[in-house]
Amino acid sequence: EQDKRGQVAAADRLEALLREKGLLYESRIAPRMVGFDPCNRDGEGGNPLNVLALASEIAACGWSPAEVSKAICAEVVPRDVSIEQFNRKLSTDSGMAPVEENSIHYASLACGHTNYVLRCIGAGVPSSCRYLSENGHMSVAKLAQRDPLMADVVASGLHWTVIKWQVRVFYPSAMKFIQSARNISSTMFRQES
Numbered sequence: 001e002q003d004k005r006g007q008v009a010a011a012d013r014l015e016a017l018l019r020e021k022g023l024l025y026e027s028r029i030a031p032r033m034v035g036f037d038p039c040n041r042d043g044e045g046g047n048p049l050n051v052l053a054l055a056s057e058i059a060a061c062g063w064s065p066a067e068v069s070k071a072i073c074a075e076v077v078p079r080d081v082s083i084e085q086f087n088r089k090l091s092t093d094s095g096m097a098p099v100e101e102n103s104i105h106y107a108s109l110a111c112g113h114t115n116y117v118l119r120c121i122g123a124g125v126p127s128s129c130r131y132l133s134e135n136g137h138m139s140v141a142k143l144a145q146r147d148p149l150m151a152d153v154v155a156s157g158l159h160w161t162v163i164k165w166q167v168r169v170f171y172p173s174a175m176k177f178i179q180s181a182r183n184i185s186s187t188m189f190r191q192e193s
């Protein structure tokens with residue numbers, strides 16, 4: 001936290017240290033298995049309205065693997081249901097994909113809104129987006145006609161950097177630090193005049 005190089009550079013170094021200790025790895029994970037981490041966005045986790053708007057924006061612009069290259073999540077502590085309950089509460093009556101029992105095994109620190117977009121498409125949530133919806137619901141088949149790469153990611157999931165659950169227990173401040181650094185770019189955008 002006292003690193004003089006700045007928060008993002010320090011987070012890079014922290015991730016490298018976790019990897020050296022065998023506490024960080026890479027994996028492709030199905031969207032339905034990843035929820036928002038409660039520490040994400042200072043306890044907000046995610047915003048359902050942002051998810052639904054983002055779904056339309058990505059569908060209109062086209063899928064880009066480079067845009068999700070910093071996806072990072074953490075394993076859920078075994079037998080801890082608090083993260084699944086947190087996501088169920090966020091998803092219930094919000095227009096987002098439902099959270100099935102015993103389905104959340106990872107919690108996103110960055111790229112969580114994008115992952116929820118994939119969850120929503122896979123679940124066929126109500127939508128009027130002309131690029132995504134068919135008969136009033138998001139449709140993987142409709143998406144595949146326009147953007148087969150994105151439709152494939154709905155099924156296969158993002159490529160994640162994964163922090164092992166032990167970090168949550170033994171180094172809890174690391175989780176918050178990494179999520180803050182990885183989401184800093186979304187708070188730095190300046191509107192053009």
